[in-house]
Amino acid sequence: MKYVIGVDLGTSAVKILLVNQNGEVCIEISKSYPLIIDKSGYSEQNPEEWVEKTTAGLAELVEQFEGDVNDIEGMSFSGQMHGLVLLDNQHQVLRNAILWNDTRTTKQCQEIYETVGKQKLLEITKNPALEGFTLPKILWVKEQEPEIFERASLFLLPKDYLRYRMTGNVHMEYSDAAGTLLLNVAKHEWSTEILEAFDLSPNLCPPLVESQAFVGSITAKVAKETGLSEGIKVFAGGADNACGAIGSGILSEGKTLCSIGTSGVVLSYEERNDLDFEGKVHYFNHSEENAYYTMGVTLAAGYSLSWFKDMFAKDEAFDRFLDGIENVPAGSNGLLFTPYIVGERTPHADSTIRGSFVGVDAAHERQQFVRAVLEGITFSLNESIEIFRSSGKKIDSIVSIGGGAKSDVWLQMQADIFNAKIEKLSSEQGPGMGAAMLAAYGCGWYPSLKKCAEEFIQTSKTYLPIEENVKAYRKLFAIYQQVYRQTKELNQKLSEFRK
The missing domain is CATH 3.30.420.40 (ATPase, nucleotide binding domain)
Incomplete structure (x- = not known):
């Protein structure tokens, strides 16, 4: 029997599922971590907590697993959307991550409307400027913490940072990028128009890939710390809501x-x-x-x-x-x-x-x-x-x-x-199952996500109006x-x- 792992990086905990080829959850691990709320409206987390708890959770999963770790073929990620992780040119974290439920950026949202225009923003990003999205957070750091922003060379979203730490490779996939207010949703590309409007370098944005894209294998360090095989294939994954949709x-x-x-x-x-x-x-x-x-x-x-x-x-x-x-x-x-x-x-x-x-x-x-x-x-x-x-x-x-x-x-x-x-x-099983399905599809178990869903997901009861x-x-x-x-x-x- 072959297996895949789905990692769901939530706001309060990371949930890790080991799923077999029949779509059955064999092992489920959860590790919690705290929010950092320094002021009213602020909501942050230390990205290192995500890495430490995920690594510990994977090690616990391997410890409970009674089979051959080489049969765990793939792994993918789901995660909380919109959170801002800023890295320097050595890919070191510059500050705590500002999360999706942080509301400090009302002023920056208004600035986005004044600079881009509401209609133009909707045409490009398909979404209004809300405090939860990533661009307002970038602009807040640029204005309020200029010495930190000056050192920033790259931004990532939470699960993309976690995946980077697992593989050493930097990517962002479209379903999460769509919640940044920097993506041209229809064209599947970073919007140069919005970047230029706020004098942001295109280099700040990571390379874009599809959710099912193979993005590397885990590093030797992660393999040693978790007990997983270095040969496990890692796939990009998706935003929590997108993965929740796949898992349903x-x-x-x-x-x-x-x-x-x-x-x-x-x-x-x-x-x-x-x-x-x-x-x-x-x-x-x-x-x-x-x-x-x-x-x-x-x-x-x-x-x-x-x-x-x-x-x-x-x-x-x-x-x-x-x-x-x-x-x-x-x-x-x-x-x-x-x-x-x-x-x-x-x-x-x-x-x-x-x-x-x-x-x-x-x-x-x-x-x-x-x-x-x-x-x-x-x-x-x-x-x-x-x-x-x-x-x-x-x-x-x-x-x-x-x-x-x-x-x-x-x-x-x-x-x-x-x-x-x-x-x-x-x-x-929500987003974690969606991430596992992306890994199963990426490993070639099924010709499409739809076929995977037909095997993995069953309805137990229906209710009629x-x-x-x-x-x-x-x-x-x-x-x-x-x-x-x-x-x-x-x-x-x-x-x-x-x-």
Whole structure:
């Protein structure tokens, strides 16, 4: 039996999977590392932590593996998007990595719009200027830490830096590069127009490759530290959302993914590079060659539910917390929740907006509040689906993963609100599985990623829309959409009182 390794470099931990030729996860290792939050809005990590924990995790995997390490043929990477790793001309790290959830760059985002223009930025990068992306971080370092920027000769994204440390070779692949605001997404090349606009050297940008590209083997040092064979093939990998899509089989037109974690993502496969969503959703290169995906984000999806539970039922088991919501009718007896508790991303890129319970009645009990929270999260995700549909996309089947796929009631709610068939996977491993599939494809196990997905991914259960609920939720969704407009000004006035 042959094996591949998928490494998913997350925000809080690195997750490492050993997967065999049947798509079975044989060993799973996770190693956590801390965030560095020196100021409000700052979020950083020490890249050396990624290397140390990944190396330790691989060594632990090899220790548990009972076969011949030479049968572990390939390895690939998934990772948190947008984070900035700056290197000097000796490829030494110049400062901590600035992560995707760092929000210090509002001023730089405005500078990007003023310099490039909103429409021109969308034409080139397919995305608006948001604090999470990489270019604003580069401009912040250039302005605030000029002595560090003066020494910078190269930037990498987190998983690309980790892969460099594993192989000694520098590359970046398209799915992650698409989140930098420096890539011409349609042309698959760094944008000289944007680089020149900010007086950035093209040499700052690493060579671009496809996600399944073979980029070398591990170094002798890494082989010694981990116990892996020096002959293991390393493939470029992909951004976490792209790999999550691969690991869920989102590899053909019409395929859509709903992933509910701390944040929530609705991601849809695109064959074309010329669709115009006016910046309302993200538009990135996929990890499948010559393919793309569009993506909407709810900032506080699962987080809204965990926040509510921590506030009102902190010590209660989650199953008991959700008990009884199946008996509450669609609409939670006239109670509505908007999950804007940390601001919102899609379709409202608004850091000031905050959440609401609307229609609170003395007759409401806890189950109605819990169901209203679940409905509000799902309504927010439905805003992205409606944007896709309004562009002419047909969305009738959605794969649901993450926390939202752990509750039958919530899965049925998704079917009713999205008005689509919901598929639950028999085994869900997310981005790590997508990285492993890229390695399996790169090793020649399958002629395409689609064929790999057919073997690796199975649906365990489906949920169909209930027409009565679909009608009720259509009315409620229209009311939900009014809440943002009618509370925006109120929240702007309230913001001065927040500490």
